[in-house]
Amino acid sequence: xxxxxxxxxxxxxxxxxxxxxxxxxxxxxxxxxxxxxxxxxxxxxxxxxxxxxxxxxxxxxxxxxxxxxxxxxxxxxxxxxxxxxxxxxxxxxxxxxxxxxxxxxxxxxxxxxxxxxxxxxxxxxxxxxxxxxxxxxxxxxxxxxxxxxxxxxxxxxxxxxxxxxxxxxxxxxxxxxxxxxxxxxxxxxxxxxxxxxxxxxxxxxxxxxxxxxxxxxxxxxxxxxxxxxxxxxxxxxxxxxxxxxxxxxxxxxxxxxxxxxxxxxxxxxxxxxxxxxxxxxxxxxxxxxxxxxxxxxxxxxxxxxxxxxxxxxxxxxxxxxxxxxxxxxxxxxxxxxxx
Amino acid sequence: xxxxxxxxxxxxxxxxxxxxxxxxxxxxxxxxxxxxxxxxxxxxxxxxxxxxxxxxxxxxxxxxxxxxxxxxxxxxxxxxxxxxxxxxxxxxxxxxxxxxxxxxxxxxxxxxxxxxxxxxxxxxxxxxxxxxxxxxxxxxxxxxxxxxxxxxxxxxxxxxxxxxxxxxxxxxxxxxxxxxxxxxxxxxxxxxxxxxxxxxxxxxxxxxxxxxxxxxxxxxxxxxxxxxxxxxxxxxxxxxxxxxxxxxxxxxxxxxxxxxxxxxxxxxxxxxxxxxxxxxxxxxxxxxxxxxxxxxxxxxxxxxxxxxxxxxxxxxxxxxxxxxxxxxxxxxxxxxxxx
DNA sequence: CTGAAAGCGCTAACAT
DNA sequence: ATGTTAGCGCTTTCAG
Numbered sequence: 001x002x003x004x005x006x007x008x009x010x011x012x013x014x015x016x017x018x019x020x021x022x023x024x025x026x027x028x029x030x031x032x033x034x035x036x037x038x039x040x041x042x043x044x045x046x047x048x049x050x051x052x053x054x055x056x057x058x059x060x061x062x063x064x065x066x067x068x069x070x071x072x073x074x075x076x077x078x079x080x081x082x083x084x085x086x087x088x089x090x091x092x093x094x095x096x097x098x099x100x101x102x103x104x105x106x107x108x109x110x111x112x113x114x115x116x117x118x119x120x121x122x123x124x125x126x127x128x129x130x131x132x133x134x135x136x137x138x139x140x141x142x143x144x145x146x147x148x149x150x151x152x153x154x155x156x157x158x159x160x161x162x163x164x165x166x167x168x169x170x171x172x173x174x175x176x177x178x179x180x181x182x183x184x185x186x187x188x189x190x191x192x193x194x195x196x197x198x199x200x201x202x203x204x205x206x207x208x209x210x211x212x213x214x215x216x217x218x219x220x221x222x223x224x225x226x227x228x229x230x231x232x233x234x235x236x237x238x239x240x241x242x243x244x245x246x247x248x249x250x251x252x253x254x255x256x257x258x259x260x261x262x263x264x265x266x267x268x269x270x271x272x273x274x275x276x277x278x279x280x281x282x283x284x285x286x287x288x289x290x291x292x293x294x295x296x297x298x299x300x301x302x303x304x305x306x307x308x309x310x311x312x313x314x315x316x317x318x319x320x321x322x323x324x325x326x327x328x329x330x331x332x333x334x335x336x337x338x339x
Numbered sequence: 340x341x342x343x344x345x346x347x348x349x350x351x352x353x354x355x356x357x358x359x360x361x362x363x364x365x366x367x368x369x370x371x372x373x374x375x376x377x378x379x380x381x382x383x384x385x386x387x388x389x390x391x392x393x394x395x396x397x398x399x400x401x402x403x404x405x406x407x408x409x410x411x412x413x414x415x416x417x418x419x420x421x422x423x424x425x426x427x428x429x430x431x432x433x434x435x436x437x438x439x440x441x442x443x444x445x446x447x448x449x450x451x452x453x454x455x456x457x458x459x460x461x462x463x464x465x466x467x468x469x470x471x472x473x474x475x476x477x478x479x480x481x482x483x484x485x486x487x488x489x490x491x492x493x494x495x496x497x498x499x500x501x502x503x504x505x506x507x508x509x510x511x512x513x514x515x516x517x518x519x520x521x522x523x524x525x526x527x528x529x530x531x532x533x534x535x536x537x538x539x540x541x542x543x544x545x546x547x548x549x550x551x552x553x554x555x556x557x558x559x560x561x562x563x564x565x566x567x568x569x570x571x572x573x574x575x576x577x578x579x580x581x582x583x584x585x586x587x588x589x590x591x592x593x594x595x596x597x598x599x600x601x602x603x604x605x606x607x608x609x610x611x612x613x614x615x616x617x618x619x620x621x622x623x624x625x626x627x628x629x630x631x632x633x634x635x636x637x638x639x640x641x642x643x644x645x646x647x648x649x650x651x652x653x654x655x656x657x658x659x660x661x662x663x664x665x666x667x668x669x670x671x672x673x674x675x676x677x678x
Numbered sequence: 679c680t681g682a683a684a685g686c687g688c689t690a691a692c693a694t
Numbered sequence: 695a696t697g698t699t700a701g702c703g704c705t706t707t708c709a710g
Contacts, residue, residue: 005704027680029680047449049703051455052686055703056703058704070409076412076418096422111431116390356698358688391689393702395689679710680710682709683706683708684706686705691698691700
């Protein structure tokens with residue numbers, strides 16, 4: 001039923017070795033035989049089995065990508081860039097959404113290992129670090145994306161979260177805001193963004209109230225809920241640094257629901273610069289991650305690893321850039337006219 | 340280096356056949372030996388090669404998914420649902436973004452065939468129908484998603500575009516709009532939505548001007564451009580039916596740029612109900628596609644096909660539902676005060 | 679320039 | 695209850 005190398009060989013009147021050679025552009029042979037084989041391959045619509053090929057020593061030419069959630073715009077945009085770059089480099093990508101769930105992470109990791117992917121890109125923050133240690137021992141190349149881990153000794157590609165948090169906060173402080181809430185996730189990158197947030201406060205010598213730091217998980221709904229918490233504070237902040245666009249949008253909606261106008265009554269800055277940042281009104285000021293660059297880099301790194309060009313395991317930090325749009329403005333102290 | 344079935348067999352002191360049996364839960368054996376093997380598998384961190392297994396007759400347990408663009412929220416949301424359902428059913432999904440580009444469609448199709456996926460879900464509208472015909476002959480099961488093709492004789496799962504277009508337009512007409520522009524893509528589904536748009540006009544006995552039908556490709560930018568065309572018409576429409584949320588958002592932004600207020604000056608309705616519809620202000624009235632149901636169905640269908648439960652090749656049409664939010668309002672005839 | 683043959687890791691009869 | 699063995703489709707020496 002399935003056409004195999006034998007079918008091609010037979011019909012072309014050559015041996016399977018010859019067919020294999022024309023597929024792989026290896027060895028020499030008469031142009032006439034090459035042509036003959038090529039023609040038969042077309043006629044028969046022969047699609048060489050990648051499995052068979054991989055089984056007999058070749059690579060699978062496929063990469064595994066573990067991300068929290070492909071339906072999250074940040075990750076889907078990233079996945080797309082990764083897919084494109086991978087294909088430019090002759091590899092394909094198997095994408096898996098883990099929801100940052102330990103169980104799923106484990107299962108998907110195992111799945112990808114069984115599929116014998118040539119390498120892995122891990123953008124899901126494994127809570128069970130042991131899995132990663134085992135992975136390291138398994139000698140399957142992998143690189144971390146969107147996160148870094150110094151103890152593991154693998155290369156990682158991510159955005160400079162500390163500086164991103166710093167820049168976001170500086171932007172707000174520079175506009176005169178001194179009471180800035182931050183809505184963060186429970187992730188290492190959010191942690192660094194919080195440090196950046198603190199650093200900026202220090203730089204401006206403004207007090208950084210502990211209870212202005214709010215934690216949640218990423219979703220519009222949670223962003224809305226956090227806004228409520230923020231509004232209910234005795235001294236309401238005049239600005240919010242949301243650790244990603246999704247949360248920022250939730251905050252925007254929560255604010256609108258309460259009749260707060262943005263950016264007049266409250267400034268909001270996001271993080272990521274996904275497509276979502278372009279859809280709000282006013283559009284969202286946010287810290288842009290260089291998704292394209294990061295994707296290209298992560299693919300190039302993993303391919304280098306696969307090809308055995310052993311590099312010093314580096315931590316690559318891309319610089320985020322402030323993208324000022326409409327949701328941030330000067331603190332005008334008229335927020336006391338509210339409520 | 341890689342641990343194989345032989346390593347396990349040797350260390351457990353059994354034959355590879357026995358190991359294979361415990362992996363596949365087939366055949367009988369002493370509990371003690373099963374346990375012994377299981378333990379060794381753990382110790383050695385043995386991950387059975389799916390390739391080898393598939394090569395020797397078993398399925399690959401993987402599905403190919405061809406979509407236009409994973410970074411498009413509609414498709415990423417769909418991909419996620421598909422991924423989840425597939426995993427519930429014990430299959431994994433290989434996702435590919437084609438950009439509806441003939442070249443990429445061909446390449447990805449070939450890639451997936453080489454990977455010997457058990458089945459394909461095709462949500463990219465192949466412009467080269469011959470590829471699909473060949474695919475049909477290759478006996479690799481596939482189902483169409485988001486589109487239907489009666490001549491192919493394959494089952495398809497999609498939304499009732501005709502009715503969606505009809506409902507969207509009826510909604511607008513029912514609010515008193517009689518000059519409604521439609522921004523459509525050059526796709527079969529848009530075509531059906533246009534028919535629905537016509538049908539609604541007929542139902543309301545209002546004239547349907549040909550030049551109110553605008554074509555473009557899906558993007559926010561194009562949505563903005565189309566709005567410009569619309570605004571420049573001698574008799575400016577009071578409502579727009581955008582054939583997807585992305586275009587609708589572009590239209591919204593274009594309108595805002597021109598100082599038009601929504602929905603007072605112009606009503607806009609989208610299609611899809613992606614996350615984007617929730618992020619605009621006001622949030623977008625749109626025709627919701629039952630993404631979850633469609634995803635579940637498409638997976639169930641393809642798996643049935645793979646398992647040889649040959650069903651009558653059916654055209655499954657899910658009903659879309661009007662989701663009224665803030666961008667549509669009654670026509671108030673005050674649009675003549677503009678400009 | 680071309681072919682024969684030995685694997686690659688696993689499954690599935692068929693033996694024992 | 696377990697083991698032997700012949701493939702699965704392809705790559706790759708090694709001969710001819």
